[in-house]
Amino acid sequence: MAGVTYDTGALVAAERNDRRMWALHAAFFTEEVVPVVPAPVLAEAWRGGSRQASLSRLLAMCDVEPLTETQARAVGMLAGKAGHDDIVDVAVVEGAARRRDAIVTSNERHIRRIANAAGVQVRIEGI
Numbered sequence: 001m002a003g004v005t006y007d008t009g010a011l012v013a014a015e016r017n018d019r020r021m022w023a024l025h026a027a028f029f030t031e032e033v034v035p036v037v038p039a040p041v042l043a044e045a046w047r048g049g050s051r052q053a054s055l056s057r058l059l060a061m062c063d064v065e066p067l068t069e070t071q072a073r074a075v076g077m078l079a080g081k082a083g084h085d086d087i088v089d090v091a092v093v094e095g096a097a098r099r100r101d102a103i104v105t106s107n108e109r110h111i112r113r114i115a116n117a118a119g120v121q122v123r124i125e126g127i
Contacts (some may be wrong), residue, residue, distance in 0.1 A: 004028055004125075005036045005096040006062065008088060009106025011045040013127045015055040021127050024104060025058060035062045035104075040088045040096050065095055074098075083115035090114055096122055 013021035028035055042064055045055065045064035067075070072092065079090045089107065093114040096103045105111050115122045 002033075003098070003099050004033055005035060005038065005092055005101040005103050006041065007039050007092045007103060007105040007107070008044045008049040008079065009057065010104040011037065011041065011055055011127055013106065014058040015052055017054055019127065023103075024125065024127070026104065029061060030088070030089070036095065036099065036101065037062045037064050038066045038088075038091045039064055040091045044088050064080065066091070069093065078114065078118055082114045084114050084117070086110065093118060093120075 017043065026037065031065060037059065042059070042114045047051070047066040055091060071091070077093045078094050079085065079087060082090065084090055089110050092103060092105070093111060095101070097115065097118055102125055103111055104125045104127055106127050108124050108126050111122070111124055116126075
């Protein structure tokens with residue numbers, strides 16, 4: 001398996017102790033795949049405090065990818081091309097396409113629409 005990128009829905013599922021999400025995460029870990037969480041995804045999901053202990057546990061086993069200026073420009077261009085104004089979703093697709101990652105998401109329809117606009121094939125795992 002190549003890599004995997006988590007969107008906000010994946011983080012929310014982990015925070016809610018969703019069994020399917022934790023099973024997917026364990027499977028990636030077993031295959032020595034370190035999931036990537038784009039920084040905008042973390043910003044959208046993070047509120048802090050002890051209520052997010054499960055999310056903190058998940059994030060400890062992920063790489064958080066910063067949003068560089070170059071990536072921000074690429075995300076903006078893709079947002080325009082896709083006609084999609086949710087920059088977080090677009091950042092997920094842009095990074096996953098660049099790394100050839102699968103995407104774990106709760107919003108398959110939006111992710112697929114953005115990937116189609118980008119002209120890329122991505123494996124999408126619904127959560």
